[in-house]
Amino acid sequence: MSYLRDVVLSYEGGACLIWPYARNFGGYGVVFINGHNRIVSRYVCELLNGERPSDEHEAAHSCGNGHKGCVAPSHLSWKTRKENGEDKIRHGNSLRGEKSPKAKLTAADVREIRALRGTLPRLEIANRFGIKLPTLDGIYSGRNWGWLT
Numbered sequence: 001m002s003y004l005r006d007v008v009l010s011y012e013g014g015a016c017l018i019w020p021y022a023r024n025f026g027g028y029g030v031v032f033i034n035g036h037n038r039i040v041s042r043y044v045c046e047l048l049n050g051e052r053p054s055d056e057h058e059a060a061h062s063c064g065n066g067h068k069g070c071v072a073p074s075h076l077s078w079k080t081r082k083e084n085g086e087d088k089i090r091h092g093n094s095l096r097g098e099k100s101p102k103a104k105l106t107a108a109d110v111r112e113i114r115a116l117r118g119t120l121p122r123l124e125i126a127n128r129f130g131i132k133l134p135t136l137d138g139i140y141s142g143r144n145w146g147w148l149t
Helices: 002-008 040-049 081-091 107-116 122-129 133-141
Strands: 030-033 036-039 057-061 076-080
Touching (some): 002 040, 030 040, 040 057, 040 076, 107 122, 107 133, 122 133
Antiparallel strands (some): 057 076
16 A cells, blocks of 8 residues: 555656556456455546546546556546547557457458458358358448448
C-alpha cells in the first residue's frame, strides 16, 4: 500500500508506470484494500477523478497499456465502454479480426473473399474458406469484418 501512496499517487511522469506487484489474468495490477482486491488503475482513477460518472464508465488508459500493468495517473480517465473500446482499436489492443482466438479467417482471407464475390458461387467460396453462408453474407454486408478495407 505504501508503493501505491508514495510512488503511484505522486508520479507526475509522462511515461507508463508499471505496477510491480500482483496482477490479474488480464495483466492489470491488483491491490488488497479494505478486504477486497481492487484493480489499481481503477482505484487510482477514482482517487484522482472522483467516482465513476455512471455504470457505463470504465477506467481508461490513454497509453493503451493497462493490460501491461500501467498505473500512471496522467494516463487514466473515465470513459464509456464504447469510448474505451474505440481507444482499444486505436491502440491496436482490440481482439477483433484475426487477433481473436476464435478467428477462422485472416485479413488476407477476407480480402480474397470480397474479391471473389460474383466470380464463383457463394457456396463454393464459403467451402473454400471453411465458413458457412451466413458468415460469408456477413462479410459481404460488412456485419463481419466491416472495419477492414
